[in-house]
Amino acid sequence: MIRIENANLIYDMGKGTETYALKNIDLTIRENKFYGILGPSGSGKSSLLYILSGLKNPSSGKVLYKESDFNKMKNKELSIIRNSEFGFVFxxxxxxxxxxxxxxxxxxxxxxxxxxxxxxxDLLRELGLEKEINKKPNQLSGGQRQRVAIARALINRPKVIFADEITASLDHKNAFEVMKVLKAYKKETTIIVVTHDESILEGVDEIINIWDGSIKDDKSKQVKKCMK
Ligand SMILES: Nc1ncnc2c1ncn2[C@@H]1O[C@H](COP(=O)(O)OP(=O)(O)OP(=O)(O)O)[C@@H](O)[C@H]1O
Ligand SMILES: [Mg+2]
Structure with missing residues (x-):
């Protein structure tokens, strides 16, 4: 559904403060699967989500959505896809x-x-916000606002949901509830959740480990362990 081919993302290119946020990324995202992007702060998780969703173009390499290159799409085409097929929670x-x-x-x-x-x-109820339906954001806690944003991302039944650290301001119980609600959408939606907290990723289909801008597969992890 989304494919990244040998992508690099460099911030502030040529300014002397260049940051290589993503390096040689190859990744395939399949339909109706639940992905976790896991890595420490600054490892490139949000950057990966930005190029996966066409919000940023890679400095080199390609990102294809349903076999079309984001970089070759017209702005209008891209914004139609974003509004009708993608749901974002940041x-x-x-x-x-x-x-x-x-x-x-x-x-x-x-x-x-x-x-x-x-x-x-119904969505607000499922997310535990029955009593908050008629409240405004300044009458809600941080975690409750986050859950309203999740309901908003789900309302138009997107094909892909991009979620960046959405459980960071929730306690464990609510974090698990939110993950459960998201998982229920797997039948109709591809879900990509970015987090530094492995424990919320229990039961996801695939975990993409990112470290210093590169994706590490399990094999390289094992090699690293052997070398220690
Ligand atoms: N707009 C920007 N301009 C310059 N450098 C940036 C910019 N955004 C991110 N970076 C750098 O790119 C690298 C990856 O950042 P990114 O935000 O993707 O990390 P992250 O894994 O999402 O971190 P966190 O868990 O803290 O959100 C970091 O070294 C960061 O300092
Ligand atoms: Mg981030």
Whole structure:
């Protein structure tokens, strides 16, 4: 569904403060699977999510979505894909201050149809926000806001969900609930979750380990261990 071919991402190229955020990345993301991107702070997890979703272009190499190169798509084409096929949940939640939880969740649909409103309410309930449906973001805790953002990402039934450290501000119980809700969408959606916390990735289909901008497979991990 998404394929990265020999991609590199360099920030501040030619400025003397160059950072090689991603190095020689080859990666295939398959349909309806749940992926975890795991690595320490600064290892390139968010950068990988940005190039996977076409938010950033790699400095070299290719990223293909359904066999089309993001870099060759027109801006309009790319924004249609982003709005209708991708769902994003980032560390900062970007909720709209003057809208309630329910209204925020409905933003991507721009709809007042009863069935959409019911679906939004169901999603909020599933995420443990039954009592928060009519509250505004400043009346919610950090973790509750994060969950509203997750419901908003799920409302238009995206083909791919990109989630960056979405459980970082949640306690363990809520983090597991959120992962459970996401997992339930695997039948219809590819899910890519970035985290530094391996424990929330229990039961995912594949873990992509990233270290210093490179993907490490299990074999190289074993080699490293042997060399120690
Ligand atoms: N906009 C930017 N300009 C310059 N360097 C950047 C930029 N964004 C990230 N970097 C650098 O690229 C590297 C990878 O950053 P990235 O944000 O992808 O890491 P991360 O794994 O998501 O970290 P964290 O867990 O802290 O969010 C880091 O060395 C970082 O300092
Ligand atoms: Mg990050």
């Amino acid at each position: 560390q900062r939640h970007f909720l709209i201050d003057y809208l309630t939880s329910l209204q925020n969740v409905l933003v991507p649909l721009d709809s007042n149809r009863a069935e959409d409103i019911n679906r939004a309410k």
